[in-house]
Amino acid sequence: MSSLPSTISNSGRWLRRTRHSVTHGMAYAALRFYISSPTPLDAKFAWQYFTRKQAPFIQSLIDAYPFAFQRRLLMARWLKQSHAQGIEYHYDVSNEFYKLFLDRDFMFYSCADFSSDHDSLEIAQRRKADHLLSLIAPAAGERILELGCGWGSMLRHLHETTGDKESLTGMTLSKEQARYVREKFGFNVRLEDFITTDYAPASYDKIYSIGAMEHVRPDEILPLLRKLRDALKPNGRMVHHFFSLNIGWRPASTVAGQLIFPGSELSPHSHHLWAAREAGLEVVHDSTHDYRPTLRAWFNRLAKNRDRALELVGLETYNRYLVFFPSAWAMFDRNEVTLHRLVMVKQ
Numbered sequence: 240m241s242s243l244p245s246t247i248s249n250s251g252r253w254l255r256r257t258r259h260s261v262t263h264g265m266a267y268a269a270l271r272f273y274i275s276s277p278t279p280l281d282a283k284f285a286w287q288y289f290t291r292k293q294a295p296f297i298q299s300l301i302d303a304y305p306f307a308f309q310r311r312l313l314m315a316r317w318l319k320q321s322h323a324q325g326i327e328y329h330y331d332v333s334n335e336f337y338k339l340f341l342d343r344d345f346m347f348y349s350c351a352d353f354s355s356d357h358d359s360l361e362i363a364q365r366r367k368a369d370h371l372l373s374l375i376a377p378a379a380g381e382r383i384l385e386l387g388c389g390w391g392s393m394l395r396h397l398h399e400t401t402g403d404k405e406s407l408t409g410m411t412l413s414k415e416q417a418r419y420v421r422e423k424f425g426f427n428v429r430l431e432d433f434i435t436t437d438y439a440p441a442s443y444d445k446i447y448s449i450g451a452m453e454h455v456r457p458d459e460i461l462p463l464l465r466k467l468r469d470a471l472k473p474n475g476r477m478v479h480h481f482f483s484l485n486i487g488w489r490p491a492s493t494v495a496g497q498l499i500f501p502g503s504e505l506s507p508h509s510h511h512l513w514a515a516r517e518a519g520l521e522v523v524h525d526s527t528h529d530y531r532p533t534l535r536a537w538f539n540r541l542a543k544n545r546d547r548a549l550e551l552v553g554l555e556t557y558n559r560y561l562v563f564f565p566s567a568w569a570m571f572d573r574n575e576v577t578l579h580r581l582v583m584v585k586q
C-alpha cells in the first residue's frame with residue numbers, strides 16, 4: 240500500500256473524504272481523512288470521535304455501504320498483495336515504537352485479561368499468558384510451535400514456565416520481529432508464512448496462535464487447519480486466540496480495516512468452528528474475552544508518548560495507530576467482533 244501524502248491542503252482532504260465516502264464508504268473515508276491529518280491528532284478528540292455511538296440511522300448507512308458487490312471487488316484488489324507485504328506494512332515500522340505502548344514485561348500485541356480498572360497492562364497481560372498456559376499445560380520436552388510469535392512474548396513465558404528453550408519454535412513474517420526475538424532472546428524463529436509453509440507430519444505436541452488467525456483469509460482457514468492437524472502428534476493440542484465476526488461475511492468495516500491491516504480479512508466465528516470440524520479437530524474449549532480495556536490502555540500509552548512516537552515513526556503512522564485503537568474498540572463495543580480462545584484437539 241502506498242503511503243499517504245501528509246501535506247495535502249485541508250480543502251483537498253475534505254474533497255478526498257467526500258470522494259472516498261462514495262467509492263469506499265464513510266468509515267474508510269473518515270479513517271483515511273484523519274490518518275492524513277497534517278498535524279498530530281489530538282488524543283481526546285480521536286478517542287471521542289471514533290468511539291462515539293452513532294444515531295441508528297447513520298450507523299445503518301455506515302454498515303450498508305459500500306454494497307456487498309462493491310466490497311467484494313474492492314477486497315479482491317487488496318487481497319492480491321502477499322501476506323508478507325501486509326505484515327511488513329503494519330509491523331515493520333519500529334520495534335521501539337511498539338515498546339512505547341505495549342506492556343513492558345512481554346510486549347504482547349494481543350488482548351490481555353483485565354479483571355478490574357485498577358489492573359496495569361502488565362498484570363493483565365501476565366494473567367492472559369497464564370490462562371493460555373493453563374489451557375494446554377505445556378511441559379518441558381514437548382515440541383511447541385507458535386504461529387505469529389510477535390516480539391517473543393509467549394515464547395518467553397513458555398520458556399520461563401518449562402525451562403526448555405530448545406523445543407520451542409516461533410514463526411513470523413515480520414523481519415523486525417524475527418531479528419529482535421533471535422538476537423535478544425535466542426529463540427528459534429522462522430521468518431516464513433505459516434499458511435503456505437510445509438510442516439513435517441506429527442512433529443508438534445502443542446501449537447499456539449495468539450492474535451494471528453485474524454490475518455488468515457477466509458478461504459485459507461480450512462487448508463491451514465488441515466496442515467496444522469497433520470503437524471500435531473496424536474492427541475496434540477492447539478490454542479487459537481483470535482477475534483472473529485459475529486455478523487455475516489465481509490461487513491463494511493472490512494474495507495476500512497484495509498487501512499490498518501492491508502491484505503487481511505476477518506471471518507465469522509461459525510466459519511472457524513466449521514473449519515475446525517472439517518479439519519478433524521475437536522473444539523474442547525471456547526471462551527470469550529473483552530478486548531476493550533487493552534485497546535484503551537495501548538491508546539493511553541501511545542498518546543502519552545506522542546513526541547517520541549512522532550520521532551520514531553513520523554506523523555502518518557502515529558495518526559494511524561491513534562485512530563486504529565478507538566475504531567477497533569468501537570467494533571468490539573458494537574459487538575461486531577468478539578475475542579475467542581479455542582482449544583482444539585487432534586481427532
Ligand SMILES: C[S@@+](CC[C@H](N)C(=O)[O-])C[C@H]1O[C@@H](n2cnc3c(N)ncnc32)[C@H](O)[C@@H]1O
Pocket residue numbers: 322326330346347348349386387388389390392393410411412413416431432433434448449450451454455
Ligand atoms: C497481532 S500479532 C500477535 C503477536 C503475538 N502472538 C502476541 O500475542 O504478541 C500477529 C503476529 O502474527 C504474525 N503473522 C500474521 N500472519 C502471518 C503469516 N501468514 N505467517 C507468519 N506470521 C504471521 C505477525 O507477523 C505477528 O507476529
